[in-house]
Amino acid sequence: METELIKDETIPRILEWQIATVIKVRLETQSVKTFILALPNWMPHQAGQHYDVRLTTPDGYQAQRSYSIASNPEQKGEIELTVERLEEGEVSTYLHDILIMGDQVELRGPIGGYFVWEACMGGPLLLVAGGSGIVPLMAMIRHWRAAGSNVPVRLLYSSRSQEDIIYRDELERLRKDGEGLEVFHTLTRTQPINWNGYGRRIDMQMLDQVARPLGSNLKAYICGPTALVEGVANGLVALGIHAEQIRTERFGPTGTT
Amino acid sequence: MDSMLFEETISLMLDGNALAVLLHELFDIEMTIAPVECDSCGRVGELGSLWAFAESPGYVLRCPACQNIVMRMTVTPNQTYLDARGAAYLRIPKRC
Numbered sequence: 061m062e063t064e065l066i067k068d069e070t071i072p073r074i075l076e077w078q079i080a081t082v083i084k085v086r087l088e089t090q091s092v093k094t095f096i097l098a099l100p101n102w103m104p105h106q107a108g109q110h111y112d113v114r115l116t117t118p119d120g121y122q123a124q125r126s127y128s129i130a131s132n133p134e135q136k137g138e139i140e141l142t143v144e145r146l147e148e149g150e151v152s153t154y155l156h157d158i159l160i161m162g163d164q165v166e167l168r169g170p171i172g173g174y175f176v177w178e179a180c181m182g183g184p185l186l187l188v189a190g191g192s193g194i195v196p197l198m199a200m201i202r203h204w205r206a207a208g209s210n211v212p213v214r215l216l217y218s219s220r221s222q223e224d225i226i227y228r229d230e231l232e233r234l235r236k237d238g239e240g241l242e243v244f245h246t247l248t249r250t251q252p253i254n255w256n257g258y259g260r261r262i263d264m265q266m267l268d269q270v271a272r273p274l275g276s277n278l279k280a281y282i283c284g285p286t287a288l289v290e291g292v293a294n295g296l297v298a299l300g301i302h303a304e305q306i307r308t309e310r311f312g313p314t315g316t317t
Numbered sequence: 318m319d320s321m322l323f324e325e326t327i328s329l330m331l332d333g334n335a336l337a338v339l340l341h342e343l344f345d346i347e348m349t350i351a352p353v354e355c356d357s358c359g360r361v362g363e364l365g366s367l368w369a370f371a372e373s374p375g376y377v378l379r380c381p382a383c384q385n386i387v388m389r390m391t392v393t394p395n396q397t398y399l400d401a402r403g404a405a406y407l408r409i410p411k412r413c
Contacts, residue, residue, distance in 0.1 A: 075338060075341055075342065110337075112338060126335075126338070168338075171337045171338055171341065171347075172334045172337040172347070172349050172365070173337075173347045173349050173350040173365070174332070174333065174334040174337075174349035174350055174363050174364070174365025174366065175332070175334050175349075175365065286327065286328055286329070286330050286331070287327075287328060290327060290330075303381070304362075307365075307366070308332050309332055309334060309335075310330060310331050310332050310335070311331075312328075312329060312330075312331055312372075
């Protein structure tokens with residue numbers, strides 16, 4: 061079985077559960093943590109894929125959730141999962157409140173092949189995120205950087221407030237590197253004094269300003285709450301982008317920004 | 318359709334890629350990139366690009382172009398029901 065998994069690379073024949081070990085926990089924002097996990101059967105993933113996390117209580121009750129991979133596939137032997145703590149969340153509250161370094165957790169993946177970007181797919185890339193929808197897009201940005209891709213990338217990222225921006229420092233560093241990443245923030249609830257980003261929900265004018273310089277051949281990836289994804293996808297189509305150039309990952313109704 | 322209901326339905330919508338594990342278990346291969354033709358309007362697109370609804374006893378995949386129900390799946394403890402009458406065809410990738 062094990063040799064078969066290795067042979068099959070990113071397409072495991074059967075999705076096998078494995079026991080990962082938490083090697084580091086990083087606080088990203090007040091309600092978001094990144095868990096760095098060592099995997100005994102690690103395999104390269106595609107940026108945008110996710111892993112299932114399964115929890116089992118002593119009486120046998122199981123809960124599982126799917127989380128996007130935040131790390132790039134060049135980071136071997138481990139993966140990073142960035143998880144937002146949802147007040148009503150069965151799994152995210154456990155991960156946030158209980159799980160610490162050295163703990164073990166059941167995982168299976170990588171899962172999905174549709175909402176993925178690899179350097180060989182080219183660009184230019186338009187990435188649009190709402191809240192923790194940034195996570196799979198960050199994997200794409202990290203992969204873009206690690207693979208030395210030279211396609212232009214523009215990220216439009218909607219958060220509630222400055223404190224809620226996930227990966228803020230890393231995005232700023234990558235932007236300053238001048239390798240072709242441009243980052244546009246919009247803060248929908250509160251904006252700090254002297255804020256020079258956008259300060260409203262994503263609208264047509266904003267989309268047009270961010271997307272237009274990339275031309276009409278861009279590849280768009282949109283991830284976030286369903287309402288945001290719907291609005292952005294429809295907006296891009298109205299701007300003349302073909303539906304086939306747009307890939308979406310909707311979160312459902314939770315986590316509105 | 319009642320417009321309020323439709324808006325509520327839209328807010329529950331996911332993408333076909335949200336059903337990646339279920340489809341993988343069913344077909345024994347990653348299926349979100351498998352092309353499917355809508356039997357109603359003829360749109361061809363990956364399973365991952367369909368609208369997915371999971372807030373029901375089963376799972377429903379709809380065509381994003383015409384809203385036709387392309388596939389329905391229900392999982393019971395011992396079996397999975399797959400109703401694909403809304404698909405003209407499904408191209409399942411061959412394992413290499």
